[in-house]
Amino acid sequence: MHLYQEQQLKIYNSLNGDKELFKPIHEVSIGMYVCGPTVYSNVHLGNCRTFISFDLVYRYLKHLGYKVRYVRNITDVGHMVDDGDDGEDKIAKKARLEKLEPMEVVQQYSIDFHQIMELFNTLPPSIEPTATGHIIEQIETIKAIIDNGYAYESEGSVYFDVVKFNKDHKYGKLSGRDIEEMIANTRDLAGQTEKRNPQDFALWKKAEPQHIMRWPSPWGDGFPGWHLECTSMSTKYLGNHFDIHGGGMDLKFPHHECEIAQNEASTGQTPVNYWMHANMLTLNGKKMSKSTGNNILPREIFSGNNTILSKPFSPTVTRFFILQAHYRSILDFSNDAIEAAEKGFNRLMEAIDSLDTIKTQEKSSLDITAWKQLCYDAMNDDFNSPILIAQLFEGVRFINLLKDGKETITAKDLELLSKTLKEFTFDVLGLKNDLAGNDSTSDKLEGLVNMLIGMRNEARANKDYALSDQIRDQLKELGIEIKDSKEGTTFSIV
Template sequence: MKRYEKQQLYIHNSLTKSKELFTPIHEGAIGLYVCGPTVYSNVHMGNCRTFLSFDLVYRYLTHLGYKVRYVRNITDAGHLENDGESGEDPILKKARIEQLEPMEVVQKYTVDFHTIMAKFNALPPSIEPTATGHIFEQIRIVEKIMAEGYAYEKNGSVYFDVMKFNEDNAYGKLSGRQLEDMVTNTRELAAQSEKKNPQDFALWKKAEPQHIMRWPSPWSDGFPGWHLECTAMSTKYLGDQFDIHGGGMDLKFPHHECEIAQAEASTKKSPVNYWMHTNMLTLNGKKMAKSTGNNILPSELFTGDNDILSKAFSPAVAKFFMYQAHYGSILDFSNDALLASEKGFNRLMDAFRSIESLDTSEESSMNIAQWKQSCYDAMNDDFNSPILIAQLFEGATFINSVKHGSGSITVEDLKLLKQTMSDFIFDVLGLVDVASENNGSGEKLEGAIDLLIQLRNDARANKDFATSDKIRDSLLEVGIQLKDGKDGTTYSLN
């Protein structure tokens, strides 16, 4: 029996604005699409939070035994400024600034994105398509939408007719916006004169003479609209209808709203059953923005090369910190919060490393099977990682009680405890023990610390307390705390 057959997973669906029991279209198999990065700059922490949130979703669904096809695209063309409708292509802009070919920019920042995701120990998607690799599919969808009467061509560009679509469908149902209100509050946009209505959005844009990235189409040499790309790539690999579509809440309108409209116009089907949106990441209580300097890149976080935080933080600690808030809530990045999270992370890892040394008895003072289910209950409640972490800390507290003689555990429960802690810490949350992360050599670190403990013990035996204290204090300065007990000296990473 697969784990998912024994668990009931509920997901907050942005489309219905309610938490719903998750039922996949095909039993045992799930289609998951997440909007990936537009690769014109280094990936920022807000992006990372979104991708790590869906790494958690992917990991948990896989842990439950589902066969998951996870598609996350790379946007390497067509995403203009102003919600993809006007302005300059940021990839072309960066190419001009850095004096590179546009695809050199794409490659440079795609590599950066992959590198950062690997440091966070995020699993790669099943398929990672690019917009430029699916021009043919996008042209075909435009032709279908035009054939259905929901798009029109003007001066070589093709626009989606929102008013016409709204006569037969409901434009705005994901974001909750009323078309009448949009019409009233519309601001002037570039190329508006080509549109029947300001709310219409581009499916295909005719390229200006200076626009380098262009492809032939029945209407002009040009490039696809940003919204169209995700419709083409998601439906190609997951079908006209699939289970979950995710992204940051900033994409809900207009990007995801337009995706729904395009899909319904071309297939007459609602494309996605469950829409999921992550919330924003702030820094010291303010929105992250490069323009104000209130911004930090993952690489600056890992190295400590910044003016915002007091020290460097490992990718595992940063990831653990982000999972201490639900993906749907605003999360504020701050030095104090990261320091507190680092202590909690080390406490959890320290407890896990202690499991092997626990003594067993004839009965357990904690119901391990019930505790295990509480971990599943947390994740079954819309992937509630902070509640899961709270349950893992319950497990850590119990481990420490057994370790210090105030609790007890049987042999079988010990096996179950270790397996459950391992499953949720490493497989579901995707965390990495910092001790093993440091140069990939946890055993060497442990050996070095053991040697220093022995040297300190020798110093104490020789009444050389100055050396003994120096070893203890020096280790503490780098986050390694020695603990003297009746059974000798142990350590923890703080």
């Protein structure tokens, strides 16, 4: 018997604003699509929160015994700077500014994204399609939408006819927007003369002569619209109707709304049963923004090379901090908050490490089976990781009581306590036990790096700056960053 047959999982469905009992289309197999990154810059912590949240979903579904096909795309064309139809492609703009080929930009930031996701211990998706690798599929989707009467060509571009679609279907069902109100509140905007209505959105954009990324199509050389890409890739790998579609809250409108419309217009089917949205991350109470400087990158957290935090924090502590809040709630990142998370994480790991020291008795005074179900109840309630973590700390309390001889436990119950605590900590939450000095290897590494730091300090004292820089640079190449301060020199693994 699979665990999913014993547990009643409920998921908050953004489509109707309610928690629903999860019933997969196929009993054992689940299809899940999550909108991935647009690879034009280093992935920031807010993006990482979304991907860590859906890694939690993926891990728990697998833990319950489901076979999950998890598709997360890479957007490498068609995402305009202002998320609209006009302006400049984000990747093309970066390529122009840095005098690179667009695919060099894509490669650079795709590698960075994968490295960061690995550091955060997220499981790779089953399939990771790219938009540029599915141009043919996107053209076929556009043809189907045109054939069904919901799109039109205009001056080499193709637009989705929102007003016509709304007569037969419902545009705005996910975001709760009313198309009539949207039309009434829209002024005629410059640059929208190709469209029949300002609400219409691009399925295919004509490439201007200077546009680098372009493909031939029945409507001339151009490139796909951002919304279209996810429709084509999700249906190719998961079918016209699948279980879960996820992404950040900021994608609900227009991106996901347009996806629903495109699917219904091309296939006649509503594509997704459960829409899930992860909320935003703020920094010191304010929205994260690169333009205002209120922003921090994951590597800056791991290295300590920033002006916000008092010291470096490991990827697993950062992950633990993120999972201490429910994925649908706003989470504020600050030095005090992550310091508190680190203390909690260390307590949890120390308790797990001390399990082997507990002596067993003939009787148990603790109900471990009931506690285990409370852990499942937390995750069954829309993947409520903060409640799960609270239950794990109840397990920590049990361990401390047992160590102090204030409670008793049988060998069988101790095994159940250990197994449950470890499964939910490592398999479901995806944490890693990386307490400093956990093994002799980390001790040796620390000793070796400190020896090199001593050699570098001696070189600097002798004004041998070439050797000093060489030691610093070669350590950096190995992923070890050293930081000089008034208190001395420290290092962190990045």
